[in-house]
Amino acid sequence: MADDYIKKLWEIAPAITDAVPHSKKLGIRFVAIDKGRSTLSLPYNPDLIGDTETRVLHGGAVSTLLDQACGLAAVASFDIPKSCATLNLSIDYMRAAVPGQTIIATAECYKATKHIAFMRAIAYETDEEDPIAVAQATFMATQNTAAGNDAFKKDTA
Amino acid sequence: MDSAALKRTLARMPYAQSLGVKPTEIDGVFTLLMPYIESNIGNFSLPALHGGAISGFMEIAAISQLILSTDHASLPKPIGINVDYLRKGDLKPTFARAKIFKQGSRIANVHVRAWQEDYDDPIATMHGNYLLPKAE
Numbered sequence: 001m002a003d004d005y006i007k008k009l010w011e012i013a014p015a016i017t018d019a020v021p022h023s024k025k026l027g028i029r030f031v032a033i034d035k036g037r038s039t040l041s042l043p044y045n046p047d048l049i050g051d052t053e054t055r056v057l058h059g060g061a062v063s064t065l066l067d068q069a070c071g072l073a074a075v076a077s078f079d080i081p082k083s084c085a086t087l088n089l090s091i092d093y094m095r096a097a098v099p100g101q102t103i104i105a106t107a108e109c110y111k112a113t114k115h116i117a118f119m120r121a122i123a124y125e126t127d128e129e130d131p132i133a134v135a136q137a138t139f140m141a142t143q144n145t146a147a148g149n150d151a152f153k154k155d156t157a
Numbered sequence: 158m159d160s161a162a163l164k165r166t167l168a169r170m171p172y173a174q175s176l177g178v179k180p181t182e183i184d185g186v187f188t189l190l191m192p193y194i195e196s197n198i199g200n201f202s203l204p205a206l207h208g209g210a211i212s213g214f215m216e217i218a219a220i221s222q223l224i225l226s227t228d229h230a231s232l233p234k235p236i237g238i239n240v241d242y243l244r245k246g247d248l249k250p251t252f253a254r255a256k257i258f259k260q261g262s263r264i265a266n267v268h269v270r271a272w273q274e275d276y277d278d279p280i281a282t283m284h285g286n287y288l289l290p291k292a293e
Contacts, residue, residue, distance in 0.1 A: 022207035025175065025196035049171045051232050058172035059235045060213025067209045083200075086208045090239040 009033050009076055017072070026061060028068055036077035036109035036117075040069045043102045055099040059133070062103065063091050066121045066135040069107035074117035074139040077109035082141040084117065089137045097132045101125040107135075115141050160187075166224045166232065173217050176210055180221070183252070187225065189218045191251045198248065206246030208281075211271055215240065215253050215283040219267040222255035223287060231290040233265065238285035246280050249273045263289055 010033055017023055017030040017040070026048060031039040042048075042057075042065045050058030067089055074084040097103055106128070107121035121135040122128055163180055167173045176197060181190045191197070191214045199207025216238060223233045251273055259266040269283040270276075 019201065020207065021196050021198040021201070022210050023199075026209075047171050047175045052169040052171065053231070058170065058213065058216070059238070060176075060209070060216045061172055063212050063216070063238070063240075064207065064209025067207075067212065071208075083203075085245070086240075086242045088239070088241050089208070089212060090237070092237045093235045096234075 005079055005081075006033065006035055006076065013038075013072065017068075020068070022064070023068055026064060028065055030072075031104070033072065033076050036073055036112065037107065038069050038072040038076060039104065039106045040065060040072065041102050041104050044100050054096065056096040057099075057103070059091075059093055062093070062097060062123050062133050063089065063135070065103060065105045066091060066107070066123055066133065067137065069105040070119040070121050070135060070137045071139060073107035073109050073121075074112075074119055074141075077112040077117050078141060084139040085142050087116075087138045087140050089135060091133050091135045093133045094131050097123075098125055103132060117141070160225075162228075163221055163224055166221065167217075170217070172213065176214055176217070178214060178217050186254065187222075189214070189221060189253045189255075191253070193248050193250055199246075203245060204248055206248065206251065208240075208242055208246075211242070211246050211251065211281050212238070212240045212283065214251060215255075215269040215271050215281065216285070218253035218255045218269045218271075219283070219285055219287065222257060222267060223260075223265055223289070226257060226260065227289065229290040229292070233287040233289050236264070236286040236288055238283055240281060240283045242281050244278070244280050247273055251280065252276075258284075260289075262292070265289055 048061040
């Protein structure tokens with residue numbers, strides 16, 4: 001049943017990502033999803049520069065990518081679709097993102113309770129061992145989504 | 158307070174323009190404004206602003222406050238931030254004010270509050286440490 005949920009998420013996650021106006025504005029793209037895990041990418045976008053002198057992307061764009069990746073992985077950590085809200089987001093910035101390069105963010109849920117998902121995420125260009133930034137976050141499951149209820153009604157009936 | 162320096166800083170920060178961020182003053186106190194724009198929405202069905210737009214906005218507020226209280230030509234660099242989301246961001250103008258709790262020669266600790274209609278009912282708070290450029 002959980003596998004069906006992940007299969008379904010593979011189908012709908014790209015559309016979910018594209019349907020978020022702020023993700024679209026930044027250019028965030030869906031890459032992959034698995035149980036409690038997600039990968040997103042952010043191609044280099046001059047509109048997100050934090051300092052025109054260095055052309056490095058603003059930390060806020062990186063934290064948004066990490067937040068979004070954590071949120072998607074949190075959704076994928078449950079067995080049925082639930083909306084998730086960020087409670088806390090903590091980010092360490094190790095170094096500047098390399099101008100011109102796409103940033104990848106991978107997120108994982110390392111513990112999910114009934115209501116809270118505890119997340120970790122890493123942002124990097126090519127090497128996960130050489131991160132731009134690392135995030136730790138907690139998400140709260142708010143309510144089961146209407147679409148989720150319909151799709152999974154047969155499971156609970 | 159050097160508001161010309163702040164305007165120059167925001168002008169070299171395309172990310173701030175993408176969020177629609179503008180400097181303003183409320184009751185004579187420097188305040189940063191993020192007007193409601195559709196591209197800052199994170200959830201259409203709630204609806205709510207994107208948490209990332211709110212944290213990005215607060216990061217800009219922290220850097221702006223540091224620019225106003227130092228006279229460095231280069232921008233401070235974030236070392237780490239911690240954001241608490243207290244309530245959902247409605248599709249309304251959002252305000253932010255930052256306070257420097259400690260400013261050393263190399264590191265500054267900054268706390269930021271973001272609110273919408275009521276200053277005493279913030280939608281999010283942030284604190285962060287910033288690496289300051291070497292004095293010229």
